[in-house]
Amino acid sequence: MNSAISLPRRALDRVWRSRFARNVAVVTSGTAGAQAITMAFAPLITRIYGPEAFGLLGTFMAIVAVAVPVAALAYPIAIVLPREDRDALGLVRLSATISFGVALLAAVLLAFGGDWLTATLGAESVAGYLFLIPVAMLFGAWMQIAQQWLIRKKQFGVVGRSAVAHSLILNSAKSGFGWLNPVGAVLIVLATLGHALHAALLFIGARRRYQAEATEVGIGPSTPLKELAYGHRDFPFYQSPQLLLNAASQSLPVLLLAAFFGPVIAGFYALCVQVLKAPSSVVGQAVGSVFYPHFSEAVHEGRRATPIWFKATASLGAIGFVPFVTVVVLGPWLFEFVFGSDWRVAGVFAQWLSAWMFFVFLNQPSAKAIIVYQKQHLALALNVASIFLRAGAIILGAWWLESALVAVALYSITGILHNVIFILMAYWFCASSDSRLDDNRVTF
Numbered sequence: 270m271n272s273a274i275s276l277p278r279r280a281l282d283r284v285w286r287s288r289f290a291r292n293v294a295v296v297t298s299g300t301a302g303a304q305a306i307t308m309a310f311a312p313l314i315t316r317i318y319g320p321e322a323f324g325l326l327g328t329f330m331a332i333v334a335v336a337v338p339v340a341a342l343a344y345p346i347a348i349v350l351p352r353e354d355r356d357a358l359g360l361v362r363l364s365a366t367i368s369f370g371v372a373l374l375a376a377v378l379l380a381f382g383g384d385w386l387t388a389t390l391g392a393e394s395v396a397g398y399l400f401l402i403p404v405a406m407l408f409g410a411w412m413q414i415a416q417q418w419l420i421r422k423k424q425f426g427v428v429g430r431s432a433v434a435h436s437l438i439l440n441s442a443k444s445g446f447g448w449l450n451p452v453g454a455v456l457i458v459l460a461t462l463g464h465a466l467h468a469a470l471l472f473i474g475a476r477r478r479y480q481a482e483a484t485e486v487g488i489g490p491s492t493p494l495k496e497l498a499y500g501h502r503d504f505p506f507y508q509s510p511q512l513l514l515n516a517a518s519q520s521l522p523v524l525l526l527a528a529f530f531g532p533v534i535a536g537f538y539a540l541c542v543q544v545l546k547a548p549s550s551v552v553g554q555a556v557g558s559v560f561y562p563h564f565s566e567a568v569h570e571g572r573r574a575t576p577i578w579f580k581a582t583a584s585l586g587a588i589g590f591v592p593f594v595t596v597v598v599l600g601p602w603l604f605e606f607v608f609g610s611d612w613r614v615a616g617v618f619a620q621w622l623s624a625w626m627f628f629v630f631l632n633q634p635s636a637k638a639i640i641v642y643q644k645q646h647l648a649l650a651l652n653v654a655s656i657f658l659r660a661g662a663i664i665l666g667a668w669w670l671e672s673a674l675v676a677v678a679l680y681s682i683t684g685i686l687h688n689v690i691f692i693l694m695a696y697w698f699c700a701s702s703d704s705r706l707d708d709n710r711v712t713f
Contacts, residue, residue, distance in 0.1 A: 302429070302433040302436075303429075303436035306433065306437050306440055307436050307547070308544075310441075310443070311543075311608065312609070314443055314444060314447065315608040315609060315611075316608075316609050317444065317447040317448065317451045318447055318451050318452075318453070319451070320533045320537055320612070320615075321453065321533050321536060322451065322452055322455075323453075323536035323539050324453070324531070324534070324536030325395060325453030325454075325456070325532055325536075326453055326457055326536075327523045327536060327539025328394060328395050328523055328524060328535055329395045329398055329401075329457045329460070330460060331520035331523040332390070332392065332399075332402060332520070332524075333402055333405045333460075333461075334519065334520050335513060335516045335517045335520050336375065336402055336406050337405065337409035337410070338509060338512035339371065339509050339512075339513050340367075340371050340372060340406040340409055340410035341364040341365075341367045341368040341410040342371070342505035343504040343505060343509035344360055344364040344498070344504050345413040346417060346508060348360045348364070348417040348418055349420055350565060350640075350641075356492050356497060359493075359497045360497055361414055363497055367410075368406070368410035368411065368414075371406065372403040372410075375403040375406055376400070379399045379400065379403065383396065384396065386399070387399070390524050390528070391524065391525075391527065391529075392524060392527060394527070394532060398454070404461055404464075404465070405460075405461045405464050408465040408467075409464050411472070412464060412471060415468060416428060416471055419475050420561065424474070427471070427474035428471070428474075430474065431467065431470040432467075434470050435463065438466060439459060442459050442462075443459055503643055503646075504645070507645030507648070507649045508640065508645045508649075510649055511649040514649070514652040514653060518655060518659045519542075521656075521659060521660055521680075522538055522663055522676070522677065523538055525663045525667055526538055526676065529667040529673075529676075530673050536615075537612070537614050537615040538615070538618055538677065540608065540615050541615050541618045541619045541622050542622065544604075544619070545596065545623055545626040560577070560578075560581045560634050560637055561637040561640075563577065564577055564634070564637060565641050568641050568642070568702065572706075573703045574638070574699045574702055575696070575700055575703045578634050578638055578695065578699045579699075582631055582634050585630055585631050585634070586631055590627070593624070593627040593630070594623075596619050597624060600617060600623065601613050601617050601619075601620070603616055603619075604616030617674060618677050621674075621677050621681040622677065622681055624685060625681040625682075625685050625688075628684070628685050628688035628692075629684070631688065632688045632691055632692060635691055635692045635695030635696075636691070636695075638698060639691075639694065644694070647694065648694070651687065651690060651694070652687075658687075659680055659684065662676070662680045662683045663676045665679060
């Protein structure tokens with residue numbers, strides 16, 4: 270009897286693994302190609318611009334990274350969830366409308382309070398580029414909208430091809446303009462235009478699919494936008510602040526290192542994060558993107574979710590262990606060899622940051638599971654506590670101990686703790702949900 274029951278399960282499991290593997294491979298091939306292009310250009314770009322220019326770019330992008338998550342109040346993330354495509358298209362329209370309003374509000378606030386903001390953050394070096402932040406916010410929101418629609422429709426190939434084209438065009442521009450004028454301003458302007466480029470590529474790829482769906486379901490959504498906004502209110506109330514706090518905690522090191530030690534040290538840190546996030550962008554986000562709609566469907570249909578979550582998390586652990594440990598052991602030598610002798614200090618930072626990034630890499634499925642189970646309020650509480658710990662760690666190392674390396678090390682340790690707790694939370698929700706399913710089946 271048990272073997273008869275297990276045969277269909279094994280068959281379904283094989284189908285799931287095969288489909289999951291194909292989708293991950295499609296997304297990974299695109300993001301891997303994009304990251305390969307970025308890393309191929311990196312030794313040239315680091316030798317053209319130098320640590321100070323990277324520090325200015327890192328400071329500017331740290332501010333942008335905090336602003337972008339609130340550009341559409343996290344409503345784009347909800348596009349994957351509705352059962353009906355009509356409601357998903359409604360969320361597309363809602364997100365686009367909100368992004369216009371938020372970007373306009375940001376422009377007004379920066380026009381009157383930009384000097385105060387840069388003085389408070391110790392980021393006077395980028396004060397002349399604050400007008401670009403609302404532009405980056407708007408196009409960053411549009412990029413999320415198009416990406417989440419494509420993920421909903423499982424058009425992972427379009428996402429991958431857009432990433433490759435964006436990386437090739439942007440890095441070619443950085444190299445070409447760098448030969449003419451290798452300053453941080455060039456990197457800042459190109460980074461802003463890069464948001465617009467990526468959004469345009471995604472929308473071009475999604476246009477046929479979007480138009481087909483709009484024709485099929487009609488011009489307007491079945492649910493009014495106000496009702497959609499209210500029905501998905503967890504996203505602006507919980508998910509958006511959570512993303513904001515998470516981005517702020519990740520931006521803190523660049524801003525504080527720039528304020529305490531100058532743009533060169535900030536540049537070392539910025540390069541470390543760019544390099545170490547590459548594996549997360551290639552595989553982690555690919556697994557998360559494929560995992561998200563499949564996991565959501567499993568929960569909606571009353572299927573067991575823990576095996577799906579565990580498979581995705583364990584796969585990331587197996588994939589990421591060797592590269593991250595390699596950086597822990599050989600970081601200074603690798604950075605000096607690849608990027609030039611000026612970047613050896615960045616390799617020392619990377620030895621600590623790599624341990625933290627490994628757990629960020631593992632966290633991709635857990636972050637999506639928290640959204641599906643609508644536990645954003647708990648994740649928000651964790652992020653609030655975490656940001657105070659991370660800020661304290663950076664200030665302790667930079668201000669009291671006057672050591673950039675100690676600041677980076679303490680920040681990495683608190684980041685590891687945060688991600689471990691987050692992963693355990695996701696496992697608890699999966700296991701609790703499966704336990705209730707099993708109890709209902711026994712009762713029935």
